[in-house]
Amino acid sequence: MSTLNKVADVVPELLIGAAVDVVVRGSDSFIGDVLGVESRYAQLGWLAAINVVVWIIESASEYAAGVLWRGLAQGIEHDLRVEAYDHAQHLDLGWHETRPQGTTLATLNDDVNQLERLLDVGFPAILQTVLNVVLVGAVFAVASWQLTLYAFLPIPLIVIGSLVFQRRLEPLYDDVRERVADLSGALSANLSGIATIKSFTAEDRERDRIAGFSIAYRQANLTAIRSSAAFVPLVRMAILAGFTCTLLLGGWQTLDGDLELGLYSVLVFMTQRLLWPLTDVAEVLDLYQRGRASTVRILALLAVPVAVPAGTARLDKPVGGRVELRGVRAGYADGPDVLHGIDMVIPAGETHAIVGSTGAGKSSLLRLVLRFDDPRSGEVLLDGTDVRELDWDSLRGSVGYVAQDIYLxxxxxxxxxxxxxxxASQADIEAAAEAAAIADFVASLPEGYGTWVGERGVTLSGGQRQRIALARALLRDPALLVLDEATSAVDNETEAAIQSSLRRAGERCTTLVVAHRLSTVRHPHRIWVLDAGRVIEAGTHDELVAQRGSYAALWAVQTGEATA
Structure with missing residues (x-):
């Protein structure tokens, strides 16, 4: 459609030359010889009719080309965004934790949009420019090789200038993409922490900080724009040289009788048609550099290897939920080990708790069980199978998880x-809510279970969010229930109700609980005490208190029997 449109776009200039030829030469004109029509009025009528058909073809093909190009751009934009997002969500949790969320968001949204603009505007313009040079060049070649040489002389200069400017613009637009990523990251972080900003009356300070990022982005853009804008005047000077050559040399040849007047008219119009679209090269170059910088960032994201790939093994149904850790060492990135030779067995159907001071390695251990991370050495087994060998449905599909940081x-x-x-049916949802001690609260709401909660559940209290998250985990009827401080934000009465529900849930699944409040883990089958990444004690609550070790000391502090 683009090719047909450009052919139709060139034809009116030929018709203008033919019309001039009719007026000057009359019955001996080119169109008269072709159509066999002597009357100049009839010849002009034929030219007018042909012109109408050409314009209709040009308009229809332009519409079709625009729709198809934009459809292609939108399709590629959609596919690339979904592919990049899907890849990002399969990357390990540690990668996300060490990368600003706004940077990833900028890549998935703004960078993909920049590429879409290149596909929607830039590539069609490149194709049209190439077609224009080929078609107009063919007309010039037929008319006069001397004029072809002079008219086309600016094109190599423009191409060379484009390459020079491309190299100059490349680092400038790389800087633009970096600055927009910084701005997006700062905006995303501030909107997530808006309550903290308000509580510390830091609005003015944060506005100035965001303004700093925005100024850096604006300056990077202005620097790139100044360089790209300088290209257009240089192109115009090259066009002026080519147009002047055609005007003068073609005019002299016409005066000397070496060139027909109609053909001279065509070449004058064609020179402008040939060279003027080259002024768009600057805009296309600008789009290309923005799209190139964005593409580099998108491809860099897609090139990040999945450090925790899914296995292929599947567990036999029903999954028992037995968990075993054998000589597990683990840490983050290139840092030191945070877990040192952990050996632990949690039989199917039992409830075990992991306690210890802050930084003891409790949450790190849970991450290994859920396979958010892999151990540096040792094995984590579920029903006797290394979790690294299991596909996600067998592993995480068998687990109900309530995180310390609740996300709704x-x-x-x-x-x-x-x-x-x-x-799940409505009855199943209500049963899970009842088990999580949230059903009465939901029933008190005007819209009940249809009540809308804001992003992250901001319209609910911390305890309400925890209970909804617990209901979400229980609804899966998991073989393994993993709770990371699942009752830290609830009152004593609600905690007692949840503990009763958990004991009932524990009758049909394995439960692994991490807790700081020891009152929430008095009744497990076994309590594991961690300190500095090592298991230093294990036993029931009564056994550990009787040992008068680290657990007993923590218990004494939390019950007020001793000071820290």
């Missing part, structure tokens, strides 16, 4: 409870 999605309470089991 923007949607209804029912949607959030059923997130892990979208096909």
């Amino acid at each position: 999605f923007s949607g209804s309470i029912a949607d959030n409870i059923a997130y892990g089991r979208p096909d």
